[in-house]
Amino acid sequence: MAALTIENLYKSFGATEVIRGVSLSAQSGEFVVFVGPSGCGKSTLLRLIAGLERSASGSIRIGERDVTGVDPAKRGIAMVFQTYALYPHMSVAENMGFGLEMAGMAKPEREKLVRQAAEMLHLTDYLDRKPRQLSGGQRQRVAIGRAIVRNPDIFLFDEPLSNLDAELRVRMRLEIAKLHRDLGATMVYVTHDQVEAMTLADRIVVLRAGLVEQIGSPMQLYSDPDNRFVAGFIGSPRMNFVEATVTGMNDGAMLLDVAALGLSGLSIRPRVMPETLPATVTLGVRPEHLAEGGEGAVAVSLPCTAIERLGSIAYLYTAPGDDATIIAQLRGASAASPGSAVEVRLDPAQCFLFDAGGNRI
Amino acid sequence: MNRSLGLNAALVACIAFFVTLVGLPFWWVVSGSIKIPQEIIARTPTMFPQSFTLQHYQKLFDASAYPVYLVNSLIVAASSTVLTLLLAIPAAYAFFRLVFPARGVLYRTILLAYAFPSIVVLIPLFGLFAKVGLVDRLPALIIVNVAFALPFSIWMLRSFLAGVPKEIEEAAVMDGAPTLTILRRIMIPLIAPGIASVGIYAFVTAWTEYVFASVLILSDAKRTLPVGFSGIIGQYQIDWGLLLAGATVAIVPVVAIFALIGRGFVSGLTEGAVK
Numbered sequence: 001m002a003a004l005t006i007e008n009l010y011k012s013f014g015a016t017e018v019i020r021g022v023s024l025s026a027q028s029g030e031f032v033v034f035v036g037p038s039g040c041g042k043s044t045l046l047r048l049i050a051g052l053e054r055s056a057s058g059s060i061r062i063g064e065r066d067v068t069g070v071d072p073a074k075r076g077i078a079m080v081f082q083t084y085a086l087y088p089h090m091s092v093a094e095n096m097g098f099g100l101e102m103a104g105m106a107k108p109e110r111e112k113l114v115r116q117a118a119e120m121l122h123l124t125d126y127l128d129r130k131p132r133q134l135s136g137g138q139r140q141r142v143a144i145g146r147a148i149v150r151n152p153d154i155f156l157f158d159e160p161l162s163n164l165d166a167e168l169r170v171r172m173r174l175e176i177a178k179l180h181r182d183l184g185a186t187m188v189y190v191t192h193d194q195v196e197a198m199t200l201a202d203r204i205v206v207l208r209a210g211l212v213e214q215i216g217s218p219m220q221l222y223s224d225p226d227n228r229f230v231a232g233f234i235g236s237p238r239m240n241f242v243e244a245t246v247t248g249m250n251d252g253a254m255l256l257d258v259a260a261l262g263l264s265g266l267s268i269r270p271r272v273m274p275e276t277l278p279a280t281v282t283l284g285v286r287p288e289h290l291a292e293g294g295e296g297a298v299a300v301s302l303p304c305t306a307i308e309r310l311g312s313i314a315y316l317y318t319a320p321g322d323d324a325t326i327i328a329q330l331r332g333a334s335a336a337s338p339g340s341a342v343e344v345r346l347d348p349a350q351c352f353l354f355d356a357g358g359n360r361i
Numbered sequence: 362m363n364r365s366l367g368l369n370a371a372l373v374a375c376i377a378f379f380v381t382l383v384g385l386p387f388w389w390v391v392s393g394s395i396k397i398p399q400e401i402i403a404r405t406p407t408m409f410p411q412s413f414t415l416q417h418y419q420k421l422f423d424a425s426a427y428p429v430y431l432v433n434s435l436i437v438a439a440s441s442t443v444l445t446l447l448l449a450i451p452a453a454y455a456f457f458r459l460v461f462p463a464r465g466v467l468y469r470t471i472l473l474a475y476a477f478p479s480i481v482v483l484i485p486l487f488g489l490f491a492k493v494g495l496v497d498r499l500p501a502l503i504i505v506n507v508a509f510a511l512p513f514s515i516w517m518l519r520s521f522l523a524g525v526p527k528e529i530e531e532a533a534v535m536d537g538a539p540t541l542t543i544l545r546r547i548m549i550p551l552i553a554p555g556i557a558s559v560g561i562y563a564f565v566t567a568w569t570e571y572v573f574a575s576v577l578i579l580s581d582a583k584r585t586l587p588v589g590f591s592g593i594i595g596q597y598q599i600d601w602g603l604l605l606a607g608a609t610v611a612i613v614p615v616v617a618i619f620a621l622i623g624r625g626f627v628s629g630l631t632e633g634a635v636k
């Protein structure tokens with residue numbers, strides 16, 4: 001168990017800069033999740049922490065130790081790969097014990113630790129099997145077991161569940177959360193599944209094109225995003241963004257005309273009032289704050305073009321498939337049908353304002 | 362799969378054609394070696410032996426230098442194979458894994474060895490070996506065979522290594538395995554099919570090599586099978602029975618090595634590692 005501190009890390013492959021000055025820290029025992037779109041550098045950042053890639057500049061510290069130039073095996077880190085990366089010619093027990101053998105541990109001791117880890121992961125019956133004789137979920141557990149036996153200071157996971165089917169993914173997600181509670185180890189977890197990020201993380205690091213966009217607890221990112229990117233990335237279905245014209249200000253709130261919602265004089269409080277009022281802003285509101293029968297003070301009438309019923313709730317789309325579609329949350333038993341107009345309630349206190357550059361106002 | 366009857370028949374016919382094409386000469390040699398001389402030279406050839414005799418084999422082993430050639434060939438081919446593998450595996454891994462100056466250039470250069478027909482290097486090589494006293498000694502043949510088998514072996518093993526998922530090696534690095542341990546414990550088992558192919562390739566090329574063996578070896582007692590055997594058959598008169606018996610025996614080690622290390626050709630060895 002140890003804290004992780006990264007300062008001003010840079011990494012390029014040839015001419016392309018992939019990590020462009022990342023600084024972050026994870027406290028001892030914390031579960032930190034990196035999220036971001038494909039290609040934003042999540043895996044690269046993880047591999048830099050593991051030591052599988054060397055950074056161009058910047059430093060990585062684990063606990064009090066600067067490990068920037070240290071060999072991967074000497075960093076006190078274990079990594080679980082997206083592809084499991086088991087040794088196919090070795091049994092489950094040999095897979096899990098290989099690291100200990102390399103560390104020079106005696107066989108009886110090794111076997112004891114492997115058995116302990118196997119019990120924890122319900123793998124006891126499979127210790128003699130080869131990886132090809134296991135199911136996907138079992139393989140992933142072996143990969144996790146291989147990490148556990150080495151009792152690392154920090155666990156690194158690179159999209160460990162993305163090869164599993166939906167049901168198994170939920171189960172393994174809970175198992176990993178339990179593992180974190182039981183071991184109390186520092187964990188760094190990469191995913192592009194924001195549900196995984198929200199449910200597992202103590203803190204989320206949102207990355208985009210090699211830069212940190214925002215760091216915070218899941219609820220912080222959800223309820224107080226720093227910019228349009230984070231606001232759009234966290235939450236499902238994604239936040240609605242509509243253009244609005246600023247008509248004035250009143251008592252610390254901006255007055256907006258929002259054509260897309262058919263509203264005028266809508267009063268929204270910005271985070272901080274800018275010195276000069278912009279002519280236009282982007283208004284962001286989540287579907288759950290644009291809800292049928294919701295508590296919002298403002299009534300909005302939306303044309304229903306398509307409806308997606310999930311049972312307990314339903315979602316309305318004004319222009320399905322289009323980026324400009326507005327998504328609103330309906331009651332599960334809503335009588336709305338495509339072609340009709342539905343009245344939903346907008347909650348002005350849950351709206352966010354962004355400037356033309358995508359920054360939160 | 363749902364193949365039509367016609368397609369199935371065509372496939373079977375295809376396979377039968379190739380099996381016949383490849384197998385018929387072998388059958389001719391093997392079956393001929395147990396026929397009595399009169400049947401071998403009979404005007405109408407017999408597909409299946411009408412007679413049975415071991416006289417050709419008896420003559421081959423008791424009254425000719427064939428056993429000596431056989432042993433020489435086995436020594437040369439086996440040593441060449443082992444040496445080729447011992448050198449090619451680390452070399453391929455180095456080309457695959459280590460980053461060193463001029464790696465790419467060197468890698469392409471080794472294949473240049475095949476740009477020259479062996480006959481071109483024969484004379485200078487003879488001069489070279491004469492200087493260091495290797496002429497008329499079996500190690501000379503081993504060196505030549507290894508030198509010619511190596512570039513292709515390295516090239517082939519490297520592509521097998523490249524087929525091993527990168528993460529498996531990285532997992533081993535994270536587990537703290539040093540480079541040579543990764544090679545021995547992880548990579549070699551995973552590229553066993555490649556090693557088997559290269560082994561067979563090295564053995565067969567050494568086993569059948571003729572040009573160098575005919576020039577670099579002078580004394581009869583040091584000859585290998587291809588050269589020695591061609592001497593047994595005779596210049597003016599051909600003993601067909603002896604020829605066929607000798608050819609049959611010469612096939613045996615090759616078949617044996619296929620059976621022995623051909624086991625290494627298990628496919629799907631990395632199955633279950635990554636997905």
Ligand SMILES: Nc1ncnc2c1ncn2[C@@H]1O[C@H](COP(=O)(O)OP(=O)(O)OP(=O)(O)O)[C@@H](O)[C@H]1O
Pocket residue numbers: 013018036037038039040041042043044045192
């Ligand atoms: N070895 C490499 N050589 C060159 N470019 C690389 C290499 N590895 C990664 N990249 C590039 O770096 C960028 C970041 O890659 P990375 O794998 O870190 O993305 P990621 O966030 O993990 O994406 P994903 O969610 O798809 O896994 C990509 O544009 C990728 O093309």
Ligand SMILES: [Mg+2]
Pocket residue numbers: 042043044
């Ligand atoms: Mg990745």
